[in-house]
Amino acid sequence: MDYIQPYLMLSSILFSMGIYAVITRKNAVAILMGIELILNACNINFVTFNRFGNFATLDGHVFTMFVIVLAAAEAAVALAIIINLFKNIGTVDVDQAKEMKG
Amino acid sequence: MPIPDLGILLFLGLCGLIVGSAFMVVTSPNLVHSAVSLLFTFFGIAAIYIYLYADFIAATQVVVYVGGILVLIIFGVMLTNKIENATITSKTHNQIPGALFSGILLLLQFYAIFNTKWLVNDNPEKSSTVMDIGELLLGKYLLPFEVVSILLLSALIGAAMLSRKKVD
Amino acid sequence: MTSALDYLIELLAFTGLDHSILVVLAIHIPALAIFLVMVVNATIAVYVERKVAAFMQDRLGPMEVGLFGFKGGRRFWGGIGQTIADAIKLLTKEDIVPDNADKKLMLLAPFIIFIGAFLTFIAVPFSENLVVSDFNVGIFYIIAMSSVGVIGIILAGWSSNNKWSLYGAMRAAAQIVSYEIPIGLTLLLVVIVAGSLNLGDIVQWQADNRWFIIHSPFTFVAFFIYFISVVAETNRTPFDIPEAESELVAGWMTEYSGFKWAIFFLSEYANMLIVSIVASVVFLGGWLSPLAILNIGIPESWMILDGPILGFFWVMLKALFLVFVMMWFRWTFPRLRVDQLMYLCWKVFIPFCLANLFFVSIWELISGTIFR
Numbered sequence: 001m002d003y004i005q006p007y008l009m010l011s012s013i014l015f016s017m018g019i020y021a022v023i024t025r026k027n028a029v030a031i032l033m034g035i036e037l038i039l040n041a042c043n044i045n046f047v048t049f050n051r052f053g054n055f056a057t058l059d060g061h062v063f064t065m066f067v068i069v070l071a072a073a074e075a076a077v078a079l080a081i082i083i084n085l086f087k088n089i090g091t092v093d094v095d096q097a098k099e100m101k102g
Numbered sequence: 103m104p105i106p107d108l109g110i111l112l113f114l115g116l117c118g119l120i121v122g123s124a125f126m127v128v129t130s131p132n133l134v135h136s137a138v139s140l141l142f143t144f145f146g147i148a149a150i151y152i153y154l155y156a157d158f159i160a161a162t163q164v165v166v167y168v169g170g171i172l173v174l175i176i177f178g179v180m181l182t183n184k185i186e187n188a189t190i191t192s193k194t195h196n197q198i199p200g201a202l203f204s205g206i207l208l209l210l211q212f213y214a215i216f217n218t219k220w221l222v223n224d225n226p227e228k229s230s231t232v233m234d235i236g237e238l239l240l241g242k243y244l245l246p247f248e249v250v251s252i253l254l255l256s257a258l259i260g261a262a263m264l265s266r267k268k269v270d
Numbered sequence: 271m272t273s274a275l276d277y278l279i280e281l282l283a284f285t286g287l288d289h290s291i292l293v294v295l296a297i298h299i300p301a302l303a304i305f306l307v308m309v310v311n312a313t314i315a316v317y318v319e320r321k322v323a324a325f326m327q328d329r330l331g332p333m334e335v336g337l338f339g340f341k342g343g344r345r346f347w348g349g350i351g352q353t354i355a356d357a358i359k360l361l362t363k364e365d366i367v368p369d370n371a372d373k374k375l376m377l378l379a380p381f382i383i384f385i386g387a388f389l390t391f392i393a394v395p396f397s398e399n400l401v402v403s404d405f406n407v408g409i410f411y412i413i414a415m416s417s418v419g420v421i422g423i424i425l426a427g428w429s430s431n432n433k434w435s436l437y438g439a440m441r442a443a444a445q446i447v448s449y450e451i452p453i454g455l456t457l458l459l460v461v462i463v464a465g466s467l468n469l470g471d472i473v474q475w476q477a478d479n480r481w482f483i484i485h486s487p488f489t490f491v492a493f494f495i496y497f498i499s500v501v502a503e504t505n506r507t508p509f510d511i512p513e514a515e516s517e518l519v520a521g522w523m524t525e526y527s528g529f530k531w532a533i534f535f536l537s538e539y540a541n542m543l544i545v546s547i548v549a550s551v552v553f554l555g556g557w558l559s560p561l562a563i564l565n566i567g568i569p570e571s572w573m574i575l576d577g578p579i580l581g582f583f584w585v586m587l588k589a590l591f592l593v594f595v596m597m598w599f600r601w602t603f604p605r606l607r608v609d610q611l612m613y614l615c616w617k618v619f620i621p622f623c624l625a626n627l628f629f630v631s632i633w634e635l636i637s638g639t640i641f642r
Contacts, residue, residue, distance in 0.1 A: 012211035016204040021128040023200035026193045058234045073257035075171045079178040080264035086182040108290035161414045169417030
């Protein structure tokens with residue numbers, strides 16, 4: 001594939017699906033999956049622009065590496081929080097976590 | 103009958119796999135099924151990276167996402183549910199506003215994609231991306247690299263702290 | 271290094287077909303070859319494993335089933351048809367699926383494990399130029415693909431809806447994910463010294479200098495850390511707590527039978543072969559003959575033992591010896607406890623690996639300035 005549009009279309013579809021998951025899901029782990037989709041969509045964009053843009057170096061790849069590292073850190077911390085949530089209120093439904101609500 | 107290019111056919115198949123499995127991820131009522139679909143999404147995206155001449159990123163994608171994050175997510179699904187009931191379900195809400203919002207977002211992005219004059223210059227495939235990435239990481243991006251490693255370390259410690267049992 | 275796939279496409283070019291069709295045709299040949307390697311490896315390894323076990327326990331092992339009427343007598347090769355009989359039994363066995371199991375996932379799980387092993391084989395070199403596809407990031411690709419199997423293990427354990435399976439799967443996942451870190455770090459050490467992720471380049475470096483196992487004290491330690499870690503990653507005794515028979519029946523495989531169980535078995539032995547080949551290529555000189563072990567000015571004309579065909583022999587000799595050592599371990603060491611296993615990984619191997627990584631860099635700097 002030597003055109004830029006198919007890659008961008010793919011990543012925008014993935015991005016929208018991630019947004020949809022974040023909006024509609026109630027389970028915290030499912031929301032996390034949506035966030036991973038969003039991050040993957042942005043990674044595809046970085047690498048696509050690195051291939052098709054006017055770059056001599058691989059800056060886009062480096063940014064993708066950073067995003068992957070951040071995603072790993074985010075997933076680890078998020079799951080630790082989710083497991084703590086489950087221990088404290090017995091569910092991972094984000095609507096039930098309303099103890100701080102005034 | 104002209105034979106279509108194998109590369110394009112494979113690309114379309116991969117796009118179908120990614121979009122189909124991503125659709126399963128966001129809609130499947132069974133969370134474990136969502137997580138398994140995520141496996142195929144990640145694999146497909148790794149293959150897309152190969153199309154974009156990013157072999158190192160593709161391997162990193164498989165190592166970190168499939169070998170790390172997906173395992174964590176499946177663990178998370180299993181640990182946050184009662185083990186006795188095999189069907190782990192997730193309630194959904196706001197389907198219509200969610201679909202509307204993400205649909206409008208998608209249309210906007212498509213509009214932008216098709217109405218932009220992309221300055222396409224197809225860079226040739228590099229013989230080895232690893233060397234260039236390494237030089238950039240330890241040269242131009244040295245400070246972000248170190249900051250990210252500190253962040254990863256603190257995330258590791260923080261996750262361990264959060265999930266351990268309270269010791270009195 | 272050129273890859274076998276490119277060679278095959280060139281070979282098939284005389285048919286005058288379109289290039290795309292040619293690629294599709296050529297892909298099937300290595301795929302079939304890999305599958306055959308996996309099947310043959312599992313059949314032979316099961317037989318050898320039983321015979322080695324019998325030898326270590328001073329008994330005879332399988333003696334009854336012959337092959338084409340050849341029973342082998344009461345010698346070492348007696349009962350040579352045993353694994354073939356076992357395979358037929360496995361394939362004709364009833365496929366039992368528990369009522370409350372997640373049937374789709376239970377079907378999918380063995381194939382994920384199998385695909386993980388299969389995809390890894392693509393980058394595993396059997397000899398110089400005898401590799402399906404020669405990746406620039408070969409060694410990293412192998413690490414990546416061997417981490418796919420753990421998803422299949424978790425799914426197998428979860429979808430069986432059985433507490434033994436789930437415990438086994440959780441233990442296996444924790445163990446495999448942990449032991450991936452020392453494996454990655456020890457291979458990183460080699461990559462730092464050789465300066466390439468390509469397996470061909472790594473072997474070429476060893477041909478120019480010396481085998482990695484005797485290159486420096488640090489790579490020597492790294493080999494043993496790597497080997498013990500891969501024994502743990504392939505869930506072999508003494509690290510077989512995920513499928514400990516006396517505690518968990520058969521771990522994550524408890525509810526599987528017949529064909530699906532055979533696939534688990536196939537992948538498990540394939541993984542053993544993969545890690546042994548990687549160890550032999552990365553640390554033991556790969557397809558170099560033992561004459562090249564030190565590279566102390568042996569004249570070029572003596573190197574008749576090298577070459578693509580004998581190279582295959584050397585790789586397999588080294589790899590199969592390592593497989594034998596794994597079988598040897600099984601009848602030598604008692605099983606570790608879960609906490610001992612984690613202790614060994616996180617508090618022994620990983621600190622040693624990190625120290626190794628630090629000191630090998632200093633070593634390379636110093637030896638680079640002194641001997642150049």
